[in-house]
Amino acid sequence: MKQFVIFIVIGILLVSVGVGCIQDQKTSTTSLTEEEKQGILWMREEEKLARDVYLTLYEKWHLPIFNNIAESEQTHMDAVKSLIDKYALEDPVIDEVGKFNNPELQELYNQLVEKGSKSVEDALIVGAMIEELDIVDLQKWISKTDKQDIIGVYENLMKGSRNHLRSFVSNLKNYGVTYEPQYLSKEEYEKIINSPMESGT
Template sequence: MMLGFYVWGGFQKTNDMTTVDESGSTSIDEPVLRSTIDQMPVEVLSDAEKAGILYMREEEKLAHDVYLTLYEQWNLPIFNNIARSEQTHTDAVKTLIDKYGLVDPATATIGSFSNPELQALYENLVNDGSISLQDALNVGAAVEEIDILDLQEYLAETDNEDITLVYENLMKGSRNHLRAFVSTLERQGYDYTPQYLSQEEFDAIVSSPLERGRS
């Protein structure tokens, strides 16, 4: 767990590039982010940093594609709203790909991934989410848990200012989206048990207020 993200009374405020609506959908202002990143130094990337950027580009696309697919089936606004936010998240990672001249693994096709692990995960999540509305919302929460854990891992592997900026903003979005899915489950009368996060970390997130964006 990245203890650096916790401070007394809640979560540490990042160099905030986000806007947050009342439901918790958290979008990243890509033009502002790109301008900020372009002013930061170009640093040498380790193999782990390159792999992390490419993986997160497709993992954020996976969230977008899963939610859009589930919205088409269940017509619940949270899926469409957060899918739009996730598009800004995958675009945010693209700013790093562009800055460092990496080959973009993402395609424009919904449900298509270069990474076979993410391809299989997408198919499993969509299948699980097609069973019932509760299962679909559980899938949404699970995706955000996975995002949080992966971002924690990749943050621990970088000391680059620009990568850290992007990942911290993605983490804020994932925490807010986890709160949104769990809140929607509760309004539907369903309990949710974390599938990937520890109970302690899950409770710390969902019991804290929605993290607001730029004013």
């Protein structure tokens, strides 16, 4: 009888510990600052913007680079989605190409597609612009958090964006176009372009 009582007590203690752990996990999901939340939601839609622009321009020009990088942008979207799931945020993504919750990103998408539809060269310039903007925004959001999981995702996305920027600039050279940075400083842009492709993206 004593052993039976002991087993019951142990069982109750284990359940209590388990509930406590679950409560701790739930608490951690609400520990984001407003800027951290804003950054995650912004980057989720910004990565979608990149994907959607590239899908649209691929339909227009049938250049493999747009299809290939669109696939990479989908993995970027998935990476940010993992943060949304982890921190129990509401996903802002509308499951339709070219549609966005954020009006600023909606307007930017419209402008980029319009510019990229003028010529192949303009389309490649748009690609380089998007990757530049991605890098600048990721740097900004990294500066506003100290959470290593968020920083890790953002830094990996930046590697991908640097590689994509190199690819677009290289393709532009094949068309006789020298790309001029629109968002990055000339120094930072040159440092990226003159360095090799990065792995682990």
